Each structure stands twice: as structure tokens, then as C-alpha cells.
Amino acid sequence: MSNKLLLLLILGVVFFSACSDDDKDPNYDGTYKDSGLELSRDGMVLSGKSVALSGNTLTLGNVIPGEPALAIPVTITGNVVEGTSSNDFREVKVSGKIEGGKMNLTLAVKNKATDIEGTWAVGNLDAGIMATHFTFTTDKEKVKYGETEVAPENVIGFVNGIFGWMLPTFLKDITFTSDGNITASYNSDMANPQYATSPKGMAFYNLVGGKLYISANIAGIVEDIGRSTSDPLTEIMVVLEQGIPFEVTKDTEKETMDVYMTRETLLPFMSLLPMLGEVMPEEFQSYAGFITDLGPIIQEGKTAELGLVLTQKKTAE
Template structure:
């Protein structure tokens, strides 16, 4: 009987040894619970989207037993305020836990690979979306822009006085009626000098090729310097035939801190649901390419009114912008008058014309 008792004691000891000898011996899984952020000094988030660093986001991690976990991604997936991953299986290792999971619906499939340890959560996100915009679109150099503007009563609203290069009024006015005649031809010529193409990627990224040349000491622009924007500076999501664009707010914040003063809360409210870009696709023929017209309408511009009023207070009186080769308008004046003009607007759209790149 004594031998049986000793055998049972030994068996229990061995079982106890193996049960308590997990890779993360002594770790309380609940100690890993919390909100992880890029800028945190406590729970640090190392987030990559399409193998590129992604800043300005948070991820909440929660586990009750170290076996399964729930993760809530805040604003990580384009077009989703939050993405909840439930019943994620955890695999213990020396430092903490690893996990791999997938989340999919009718419009996208997303793979997640990550790990969590004391004070740090690592997460790699790879997404694949389905929409009609995927591909590279070249700016139509022959017809880069389009614009319409109609007020409620059909009457014109003054935007600014026409001035010469010295800023003196010429007795003419820029209004909601004649802006298309005055400004659009010049804008059509200028735009191709600064924007070459836009690519809507399968992972939800928007990549643009733009001219990054700067003005020299004499005020003239330096030689063209075409660059491609980085991953995760802007994302998009197509919903109900509207392309919502989501600029990377973290990058915008950084630019504000170094370049000026803007109401950050106001900008957050503006961008939280994305910039709604309406679009029209036209199928090409044997002689023409597929075409894309992407535009903003009056609903979006009216949301900008508080922002325009604020920005107008930051502009100096002598800032002039060209309307054509020899005439200018005061940026201060147009920013002052624009809110009233928008309030009286019935319909408006300002858009860009693209053609598909033929492979």
C-alpha cells in the first residue's frame, strides 16, 4: 500500500512538473490585456500593413486564459472604424504568445500574423479587396479636370476681384458663374505638371506619382522630380459606388506640427468617415481607353466651410494665386467669400479625368 501511495505521489509530481513548465512559465495571460499604440511608452504597437509600417493606430488585446484571444483593430482596415477578431487561437512561446488568423467577407479577405509579450504587440496585416477601381490610372493630359457650379437661385456669387501681378484690381470679378471660364483652363494646364497617375492597389492603398520639385532662390521651380508616394499614406474603400479616401492622419498631424496651426479636432471629424469621391467608369473602344472620372460634390465642400473659415484667418493679405498668365486673385479674399458661396450652392462637382494604363 505504501508503494502504491509513493507511486501516485511521484506521478502527481511529474504531471505537476510538465503542467507548470510552459514556455512562458509564471506569466499571467491577463497581464497582456490592454490597448497597444504606436506612440505608447507602455504597451507598444508594432504594426505593419502590406509589410510597411503603419502609424497612428491602436489595437486592443484581451485574453482570459492564454488559449484564445479577442483583438479589436481601431481604424486599421480601410473603411472600418473597428475590426474585431474573436476566438483567435494563441500559441505560447518563450516571450508570450503568437497567433495567426483570417477575417473575410464579401468585399475583402485579410490575413493577420502577430505576437504579444509584456509591453509589446506585433501585428502584420495583409488585405485583398474586390472593386472596379483596382489598377493604374493615368491623368488625362488633354482634359485633366472638370468643374460645374450652380447656386440655388441661379445668381452668381462673387469670389474675388481679378488683379494684376502687383495685386491691383482690374475691375473684373471672379464669380461662381465665370470660374469655369476663367480658372478651369489654367488648372487643366497646371495639373499635369504636378500629378502623373494614381494607382488603386488591391490591398486598399492609393499610390500617386507626383512632382516633388521645389522653388529655387529666385522663385522659379527646380527641375521636375517625379516621386511615388509611400505605402499607407492614404487608403481607400469602395462602398455603394463611392470611393472613400482615408488619408493617414498621423502623417498629416506631423506636417501640421512643422508647418502651421490647424484645428486638429476639426480635421479628425472631417476625415473620420473618409473623403467621399464619386466616380464614373466608361468602357473604352478599339480606339479609346477605359476612362475614369472621379469628383467631389457640393455635400463634401459644404462640410469644409468651418475649416475654410479657419484657414482663411491664417492667410496673409498679399498672397496671390494665378488664374491665367497675366491675372491673379487674392487667396485671402476667395477664402473669405467661399463659405457664403458654398452655402448658396445647389450643385457642384470638381473632378479629375483619368485613362487606364494599357499593359
């Protein structure tokens, strides 16, 4: 009798232990990507990304510009995942569900860089402020530019003068929004000036270590190019998916902000220079070769900086 009682006791312990194991929350640890991940920001799906979950830590892979592996502490209630990561420059909130081995995750980003947030005109020709920021140094007394060899300072003057005047005629302004988006107002018809605005969800920004990182939503860009191939922002930023660092210098007296890449950052993108010429309006195509010629100058130079000079626009503008 005692043996039967002991057997029943053992079976009871095993049974209740099994029930207890069944009641535990499922283990959702793993890497979610491709068809196993639907990641959205500002209503647009971000493709080609990956998200890793380990315990109560969710890691975003190449999602936030300049932060290739952003670890976010999360709480998991049932199959619901929620968490927040915040620093001096930005706040990232994630929320979503895991069902059938697939994670559906939504991002909400708030940037705290209020000195960058707002709409910036590309140059300010009325005030004599050209739109381009270009400079370089070299050991050579003369460099080949166009069909001739000229002094380096003449190349700098030509680029900042001609292209600094030309650029604002088709790229009017750039807006950095509080949710980390970048949009641009551009002239879609040079013959009969009409300004359009690129949609949200294509380009994003973030401040990391004093640098301005800009990345692009490739899927959104491809879709937008299908609608309009005249938007310079969408075509040029295709390469910026992982986030490219830009230097930022501000002149409070002139209310300008220079946003530019240094030689080290520029070198991998020299192949883009011909494309910059291709997206120039037909009226300026004769100058396209001068853009392509900057490639060897930057590659062979000691230092180089290339970017935009932006002017703070007043709220009423």
C-alpha cells in the same frame, strides 16, 4: 489515520488544481495603444492607432479606411495572434505576437476592387478632358468670386477650365494598388520638369457602401514632408487619417473616373482651401485667391461637388 488521509487528499486536489491553473493560456484581453502597440503596414509603422482584443475577436480602431471599428476573428496560439476578415471589396490579414504587455501586429491588405485598381492620369488634356470635377447649386443669381459677382455657371466654367488645365502640369497620375495603397506621380521641378513618385505606406483606400474611402498615415506623411515639401499628395492628405468618403462615378466610354467630395463632406475642410493655394507652383500663385474664394460659395450653396477627373491609363503607358 483516516483524518490524515483525508487531509492529504484535500491538499493534493488543491495542489493539482493550482498547477492546472498555471498551465492555462494567459488572458491577453485588453486595449493596446501608444507604447503598448506596434502596428505596421507595408513596412511602415501606423501611429496613433488602437487595437482591442476580447476573446477571439480583434478590433482595429481607425486602421482600415471607412471601417472605424473592424472586428476580425482571430486564433491565439500561445502568444501568437492570427486572423482574417474578408468581404466583396477587401481582405485584411493580421498576424503578430503579444509579449510583456505589448502587441506587435502586422497588417496585410488585398483590395478586390479591380475596376479602381491601376494607374489613372489626372485628366487628359490631349482628349479635351479637364482634370477637375466641380459643380454647385445656389438660389442666388450671382455669387462673389474674385473681385466681382458673376453667374454660378461662369464660376463652374472658370474652375473646371483653368484649374482643370493647370492641375495636370504638376500632378501627373495617381495609382491605386492591389494592396490598398495610393501613390502619385508629381512634377517636383516646374522650371525643369522632373517627375517623382510618392512612396507607399502614406495613403490608403477602401470601398465601403459604394463610396471610396481614403485615409493617410500621419507619421509617414510627416517624415516625407521632411524630405520633400513639393508633393501635393502628402500635404493635402494630412487631414485624412480616419478615412474620408469620396463619391465615384465612371464613364466607360471615355474611360474616366470622377472622384469627388459632396458639400456635406467638404464643409469641415474649407480651411484647407488656402493651403491648396500655398502648395501650387510659383508660376500659378496668382490663381491661389480663386481657390480660397470657393469656400464661401460652397458654404452658402445648396449642393456642391469638388474633386478630380481621372483617366484610365493603358498598361503600356
